[in-house]
Structures are given as C-alpha cells and as structure tokens.
Amino acid sequence: MTTRRHILALTASSLLLAACAFAPPQGAAQPPIVFVHGNGDSASIWQTTVWRFEANGWPRERLHAIDLPYPLARDDDGKAQPGRTSTTEHMAYLKAEVERVLKATGAKQVVLVGNSRGGNAIRNYIQNGGGERTVSHAVLGGTPNHGVWAIKGFREGNEFAGTGPFLTSLNAPKNAAGDEVAGPVQWMTIRSDNNDKFAQPDGLWIGAKGTPTNVTYEGPALKGANNVVLPRVDHRETSFSPAAFDATWRFITGRSPVTVSAPVQAPVVLNGKITGLGLSPTDPASGNYANNLPLPGAQLAVYATDPATGERKGAAVHGKTVGADGLWGPFTAQAGVPYEFVISAPGYATTHIYRSPFPRSSELIHLRAERIAAADKDAKSIVTFTRPRGYFDAQRDRMSFDGKALPGVPPAGAGVSSAKIKLMEDGVRAIPAEFNGEKITGRTWPVSDNRVVVLELTY
Template sequence: MQSRRTLLAMAVIGTAATAMLTACATSSPAPSYAERPPIVFVHGNGDSAALWQTTVWRFESNGWPADRLFAFDQPNPLARDDDAVAQPGRSSTAESAAFLKAEVDKVLKATGAGKVVLIGNSRGGNTIRNYVQNGGGAAVVSHVVLGGNPAHGIWAVKGFRENNEFSGLSGFMQQLNAPKGPNGDEATPGVKWMTLRSDNNDKYAQPDGVWIGAPGKPTNIGFDGPALKGATNVVLPRVDHRETSFSPPAFAATWQFLTGQAPRSTDVAAQANVVLGGRVIGAENQALNGATVTVYAVDPTTGARLGSAALTQAIGADGRWGPFKARGDTAHEFVLATPGNGTTHIYRSPFPRSSNFVHLRPERITPADNGASSVVVFTRPRGYFDAQRDTMRFDGKSPPAGVPPKGAGVSTSRLRLEGGGAPRAVTGEFNGERVTGLTWPAATEHTTVLELTY
C-alpha cells in the first residue's frame, strides 16, 4: 500500500517539479520549524474534519508542529439548493465564510501568529475564496491551496439551478471570478494561491453531465475548471475529486508550494504511543448527544474481538469521544449505538499515529435493505473507487457492487446479505489496505462498516 502511494507521488512530483520550483524560486527561504505558520484545513460539501486525518499525519511526519495544524467541522456542511433561500440542515455561502472567519480568528489568537495558511477541498475552496476576497481574509492569509475546487462551477447551464453556488452562472461564482488586479487575475491579489486538479478524473470537472444526473448533456465546464488565473495550477494525473486534496501526490505538491522543498516522505511515520479521539456526529455535523461508543481490538484477518471492550464511553452534548490509548499495530472495531439510529459496527485498519479526527457517524438501515439478514458497507472517505485504476475486492467480488466500469465517482459499496445464520467475516481490500469485519443482524438495526483509511 505505502509503496504504491509513494511511487505515484514520485511520478507526480517528477512531472510537476519544474513548474512548481519556478513558482517557488522567487519566494523567501523556507521557514524554520519554529516559524511554521498555522494551517487551517477546510473540508468540502457534506464532509467533516475527519477527511484531513491522513494529510495531518503527513504534515506531522515531515516536521510540521502538530499544534499548528487545525481542522474544524462546519455545521450544516451541505450547500443550499438556492444560495439565497434558507434550507433546513444546509448553509449559505455567507454562513460558510462567516464560520471560517470565526475559526481563523480563534487560531490566530491561540497561536499568536500574524497569518495562516488555508487548505481547502471542493466546496471548502469556495468558502476560502469568499472569505479571502469578501470577508477580510486577505489581510491574515499568506497561502491558499485548493484541491478539486469547482472554481468555475460544476455546471454553467442557463436555466439549470443558476443560483446554486456550484453554478458557474451564479452571482456568487461570477463575482469570485471577476478580474482583479493589473493582470485581471481571478485569484485575490496579495495571497499566494495554488490549485490542484485531476487531468480528467474529477467527477465534478467533467464536460459531460453524467455525475450530476444529466448524462450526455454538456456542463460547459472543462477538466481545467478548478484552475484559477493568478494561481500556480498543478495537474495530478488520474487522481479523483477527493484525492486532489487527500492523496500523497496532493500532499507532496502542497508541501513543495509552502516550503520550496520536496517533503522527506509522503508516507505516514509511526508513533510509539497512539491516542485517538474525535466526535460522534450526524449528517449535519451535529453532535449525537446520548450515543455510546465502545471500542474493541479485533483480529485483522477475521474481525473477531480480542478480549473485552478497551473503551466504553457515553457521549455528551459536545459529541466528543476519547481519549483512547490504542496500539499502532492493532485493528479496531468501533461500536456506535445511537438512539433512533440503531447500532453501527465500524471496522478500521491500525492507526499508525494519534488523531483527534476519528469521527464516527451512524450507518442507517434503509427501506432498500428490507429482508436482508445483514448489511455491510465498504467505504473510502478520502477518495473514490476506480475500476480502471485501482485493485479492489469486496467480499470476494471485483469490482465491488455499484462501482462503475469507468470513472471515479463512487466511494461506497453496499452489500445486502440474505439467509441469516451465524456472523461471518467480510473483507474489503483496496490497493493493499485490507479491512475485515463481522456481519451483524439487520433485523435489530445493526450494520457493519468497513472504513478505509487511505
């Protein structure tokens, strides 16, 4: 697993090095360890801070101080259908930018720094651009890195949801991209900008509307939609939408942009003592007060529990769970019991480093699951499944159910087992990472989730 990721990162660095070194050649020398500025990571549409876990690990592994790396859960992270119309459980562009400003202000106060670095994925890039351009961020932000940001929209079709923030024709997007400065840049002057995009594998930067429910219809957005005039624009071959931020090549390009040097490694360095924690949250990133978290060490080949529970914790109003002292060589089962949402058994690979972003979300039984004896979900939060690019298998089947033969647009596969019987092991494999869990009875609202880390 690590070797494949390292080779891919090396290949990307090789193809992009000339452009990036040129961009960094005129910058000041790389800051010392003590001078590293705070970094604030901004997640995307419907996501949480948990997606930045491996990116934070890579920054720490290369010497960036852990106490200068910040990620937050935006309340109601989904964009409104119409940005000007209030919608329950969703946020406007103005609300999102105001949330970011408040978090940046907290970071500046806590660290005493004069400026921060902002790194955003997908919709997080819209939020960053809005804050920098319209919310005073230009005065306190030194660098911005945007991965997979729909900088010109996901579609630009007259009469089709034009006031959605992802429409290239929306007033929001038009004012963000209005020419600025003497060169007519789209990026706000005074801040150093970099965009990271796929060559042609980002589901939200496609000329065809297949991934927005309109196959065969033009979106009027090209593969280069995330690029910005006035930014250093880097292409990462074959990465998918999420990998533009969360992959080893994305980290390598970001480190180079911020420091003027290649990282020592894109691998995650193991720690001797691993402490885990996070939040228990629902779809709107609200805390699930009253839930219970139980953690077990499990056999990585069978999913069977190794002894009694290592942690049992009731969840309060803040949604926090932990701290939990884990072994970095041990796989775990996180049992999340939530009132009204059943019980979710989340199986994870060993954690090589500590993290405060091990967020737990319930997986619900759906009407389509009626009649199933067990339901197992195989999920990759930090990327998508690509049948043409990846080596993967779910319960012996390749590609997993629901994964299309072409394109990277699906990040989960759902298995509905029939017939009942005793619990059995189910394994999901992806490019060398292997997660095994046990089936649980769907009739009593138990589900199994095999969650990939990489």
C-alpha cells in the same frame, strides 16, 4: 486558463533525493494551517493530511481542521434551507475559525487549505471577508471554481453554478491581466487531468448524461494562480493523496517533503466526535442528511479484532457515554491492531465500524451513527465499504469486497466512494475488503437486531 501547469509524478527515487536534500521548516517559521473540508464532509477527512504534516515536522498545535456544523450547500444559495448552509454562513464560520486560531497561536497569518466546497469558502473569505490580510497562502484542491455546470438558466442560484452570481462574482477579473485571483495572498489550485467527477464536460455525474456541462477538466484552475495537475487522481485525491500533499508542502515551504507517508509513531492516542444524521425537515421520507453536530448520550465500545476474521479479541478495550461535546476518547490504541467501534444511540441502528490499524495519534477519528434505509430492511445483513478520502476507480485500483468486484462501482471513472452489499443469508461471518493493499475484515451483524456494518478505509 492556467498560468502555469505541472504534472507531478512521485517516484521512490525522487522521494529519496528529497529526503537527502531538504529539511522541514522549524519553529516560529511554521504558520498555523486551517483545513477546510468539502460538501457533506467533516474535519475527519484531513486525518491523513495532518499525519503527513506532522511526519515532516509541522507542530500538531498549528494544524487545525474545521467542522462546519451543517456541511451541505443549499439547493439555492439565496433561500433558507434547514440543515444546510449558505455561502455567507460558510464564510462567516471560516472567518471566526481563522480569528480563533490567530488569537490562540499569536500568529499574524494562516495558511488555508480547502477541498472542493471548502475552496469556495476560502475564496469568499479572502475576497469579501478580510482574508486578504490574514491569509498568506491558499490551496484549493478540486474546488469547482468555474462550476460543476455552467448552463444559462439551469439552477443558477446554486453556489456550484458557473453562470450563477456567486461564482461569477468570485471569478471577475482582478486586474488588467484578467486574473481571477489577486495578491498579496499566494494561490495554488490542484486538479485532476481528467478524473474529477465534478470537472467533466459531460453531465453524467450531475444526472444529465449526454448533456454538455460547459465545464472542462480545467474547471478548478484559476487564472493568476499556480495551477497544478495531478494525473488520474479523483475529486477527493486532489487534496488527500500523497501527491497532493507533496504539491501543498512544496508550495507552502519552497522545499520537498522528507516523506509523503505517515510513519508509525507510538503511543497511538485516538479521539474524535460521535455525530449523527438529520432527517430532512421538508421530506422526512427522503432519508438522512449529513451534519457534524455532536450526538450526546451515544455510547461507544471499542474492540480489538482479529485481522483475518474480524472477530473480537476479548472484552472491550475502551468504552464511553459521550457528553455534550460528542468526544468519545481519549483511547490509547496499539499500533498494528485493527479495531471495531460500536455506536449505540436512540433513533439509530447499532453501528459497527471496522478500521484498519492506526499508525499515529489523531483527534480527528470522527464516527457517525447510521440508520437502516427502508429499502435495506429486507436484508439479513447490510455492509458498506467506504473510502472517505477518495473514490473507487475500477480501471486504476486493486480492490475487492467479500471476494468480488465492488457493487455499484462503474467500469470507468472515479465517481463512487462507497459500495454496499445486502446479504440475504442468516448467520454471522467474516466479510473482507481490500483497496490497493489496505485490508479490513468485519463481521456481518444482523439487520433483524437493528445493526449495520461499515468497513472504513484510512487511505
């Protein structure tokens, strides 16, 4: 299926050589990049990727991440579903954003970089929306290009069905060689060797353990594209890992990046949007669905915290009642200082979000107000440890939550990006979490006061 396959292994020595041998492109040669998030995600998912581009000299004003208002795909693409988007709506939103960016920058073309479902919109736009003229490079990380499943007669109306009309049309041969992509756009896919939950031969992650999906580990690869394989990365790390950035930078520029990290750069000015959750219109009892709509009237207070105890170090260092745009900043943070973000909004629990220190400025620090699930209301405290830009892999990662293994994380495979602890003890105390060296310590605020706690990883 692949035309060219690479296994990338990043080592300190290779990065040193890259730093010595190459310089980043400069000035007008740097096209605008539009980042397209995946199913249920938001623009904030690209925070660390944007940092890495900036650290290698890409101008911040040429890095754009879209926020699809309703980021979840429909169950059946051809049937309207409140709070969800069709492939046509998704593509139209991307098309409008590309046109906005081209007008704002004066550029003739953009680079499109998508994760998961974002790659579906990119392919649809290039094939059916005029993107073959406005896009120079397309990078698809973990996009299920041949479906999450490919089972005749099974949910074929869904956009993730490999035998359904949407993917069948996108994958139709474009030339005599049978290529699934066509020029003049330059294409690259990035996939895991075997650790992507949505490119598995067994149906475990779609709730059908033991049933063949008819999709292989190579599902995200496309004939005619430059197909890159990264060992052991998970579904999201196909886009958000240092190795994925390295591959993307090389593909766009033809050079090695100087760094794949995000070096500290002061001052650190933060901003972002406060969003909420929609109740399912068809079944309110089923809980919440993600959206990226602003939450006007929400109140935010930001506190510097002690890294060892999570306790606040004095009064709030920033506060705001957000307006119609949902923006909660700007806030000038101190490098090396962890923070607690406290959101209060009618209809939501008071949400305490603890974050490790921010090394650089970002306008993508989006914050979501949460609700307490009915099943959790018997607890004294609810704490969720979450990794937005990747999954937890018990065989690969060094991690702990309140000094123990992460609950709900399977012994093998990377398929879970959050873990929740329901504490049945009274009182407020420190609760630490660690993932591959990144440490966060929060406090156990009481459910009885309608409060929830989130420990959110950056990397």
